Amino acid sequence: MAAKLVERRSHEAENPIEISLREAFIFLEPNLRPPFPLSIPTQEEYENLNRAILYGILCEPHLAQVHIKHLHGKSTDGYEYFTGLLIKIVNAMFPKLVDPVRIQLLWVTQEMVHVAAVGVDGLLASLLRQIVGGDFGEENLWLCFEMVCLFSSKWVCLLEDEPFILTSALYVFLRLLADHYRVLNVPKIEALRQMETDFCLKILRQEFHLCLKIGRDLVRLLQDLVYVPEFRDIWKDLLCNPSAFKVDGFVDISQIYSIRTPSKYFLLRITPEMESQLRFLLTNVKLGGHKRHQIWFVKKFLAVPERKTVVTDILRFICCAHHPCNDTIRSDIIPRWAVIGWLLKCGLKSYVEANVKLALFYDWLFFDEKIDNIMNLEPAILLMVHFLPTYIDVTNSLLEFLFMLLDNYDVERKEMILRGISTALDVIVRKGVIQSLDVLTSCDRLSPFLKQRLGKVLSDSQVQH
Template sequence: MAENLLRPQPYLAENPLERTLRESFDTNRRILDPPFPLSIPTPEEYLCLTRAILYSILTEGRTRGIRLKYLHAIVVDGYASFTALTASVVDELFERLLDDAKEQIVWIAGEMVEVGAQGFGDLLVSLLRQVVGGDYGDGNMWLCFEEASLFLRKWSALLEEDGEGRSALCCGFYCFLRLLGDHCRTRWSGDERLSALRQLEIDFCTKMLKEQFSLCMNVGRDLIRMLQDLVHVPEFHEIWKDLVLNPGAFGCPLFSDISQIYRIRTPSRYFLLRLTPEMERQMRFLLTNLKLGGQKRHQAWFWNKFLGTNPERETLVIDLIRFVCCAHHPTKEVLHSDIIPRWAVIGWLLKCCRKNYVEANAKLALFYDWLFFDERVDKVMNIEPALLLMVCSLPQYVAITDSLLEFLLLLVDNYDVDRMALITRGVLTSFDVLTRSGVVPSSDALTSAEGISPPLKERLGALLLRKEDHSAEAHAID
């Protein structure tokens, strides 16, 4: 008889997926051991056998080699059913899986990479999303270590798969680069387990940057945002110097200046990687179902569930803001309803910040697409929340408007002094597009607003007056 798959939880209904897997195993258990039947299974029998084999591997790890051999013998769909089923288990059940089952999942992922299984990339992404930022518990640290090891161990096999393999490498690179920003700063930095994990992440990310820079560029401008968090790390300090001063060191013919990366909008799929599936579901529920004024109870629940359990998890606010801006674009029906708007959720997330560096990175996450906005490649919905948060905070919460406006003006002057023209153009274009799109009637909503600090209004006015002069510079930049 197979062992249990899930940790028992009282008062929780039986999971339909787990039940289906177990029933398929009970039906087929007598044919899962050699000698295997010679008959060819029907499509329905094949799906049932696939579920039975997966359940057997997860609950009876000692038999995994035999079970996988049987799968190799009967596979007719390039392992698509098996990998999709395994990814579903990760998405729906991973948190409740017994430790041995989690180990088998990671083993399965490696085996599917080796055989070039259809859908192995989605399975790797599902596993990446189970690594929780700011969680330094044994289980989370183990999973992160195993996944980083898997990416390094299967490096060649992943590169051989032009589509799924290379895409998975980009996803792994984004995840581990983002996690390094936390792992190199946390109060746990002296912990031996974390030191070993951090070195593994550094090895993988630097290998990507040095050997596959063209793949790294697929991440887009958020690559620079994350790398700036790691400049103090010796291995990345040298890479940063080459990035700014010696782009030829990367051996990528398409790369000659950092401004090229600034112009690449980061695809929205990357912002999902740092949210667990449950975190994504709850955030989307908040943004699509709760009315403004009635969201506080759910926000308190969200905080207690995902952020408040550990002070280190505060850094998740940065990822949540990027997700809300760039990966959740509400429908017209929601926009014209009384559902809580994105800008209000972001305002709440900013209030969750307790550490100064987290707040600064959260504001940068909010304004990042403003700095390089280009109508030809960027989306107005990515920059809308920042302006609405500043305008709608007036006059009751003018301190929020002052703080955000001051931060934006500081970015224009200081983010990249050598490419200030590009950044100024991006911010001016953002204001222009947002007013033309009707997000606000005009920039007067800020420049003429009462309560905003006069020096800030003066600086903003001076910036907006540069629009005509900057149009000529734009041609030179292009």
């Protein structure tokens, strides 16, 4: 009887991927032991053989070396089909995989890195996405450890064959470190975060030209680690000694501010299941019928207080990686600003709330109409406008936070930030996101000080344009 890949409750249907792998294994099992057939398979036979070998690797650890040698001898597509199968398993089944299968999955992933398999960067990205922020459970910490070990041990071949996947790992581990450094006196986590720190410092110091591909969100993540001595030194060099990074043409941190972070990085910090639920909420659920979906989402993903740090990642995903079409915007589907307003009211700790607000406004600070997308700005302005009648405290707090960023985020580059915010406000009105900012400046319930500051920024914007 073939072994199982996942833990499945009695009422749950089998995953079709598991069924296809197991059936291929059972059908071809006599051919999976040496001596292997020398015949050249058809495309259908080749795909079936790949499925059978993968099932054997995952479920027969004692024969894994035999199966991998068989795969090496039969692969004719640079392992592309085989790697694609692995990605499907990770995306669709990883949380439910039994422990021995998870171990084998990480083992065969290392083998795919070693042979520079086609698509291995996508496989590594899929595994990185399975690491859950704010989760200090055994299984999640194990995956963190395995992945940082993989990236560290395979540094040379990844740098040669798939250098940009190293920037994905950097993004993930910087984000995880912000969580891990808040847990004290737990030896397992202390050892893990030292490995994560060593990896991040290595790529920041040795391959900074790659790190620049992340764009401005690299600075946002580093800022959250400024209290860690090793990263404080990185921060000092960014601000005062950029030549320390040995990148031709890199002379000021403002150059990073000016690079929009590609949306693929925001996907790295939410699991495929979370992405699926968020996209369903934002494309299918009508405003007014959304509360039960939100309650389920909180129970599923945010019930543990430590897990609420992931709200920052959700905000960046909603603002920068989920841009609804015009038909959805004009419909009665729950809008992005309403979901963000709900998340802000989820009982966040003060430091998490500050990070969430920064995530909401981050693209405002450096907005450049030539490279940035107005859809990144839309949720914040619509949230402030729509919350005026009933939640004026939220609008006041958001505007206050925006002006605090203007005054304090980077004092040396305040002019750049003022230009970014001014441009953002100008584009918001010019492109019709809202008809006029008078809705804010003429609101009697809005703080007089904030209205004065907003008026000053608007006058500066008119001078600039």
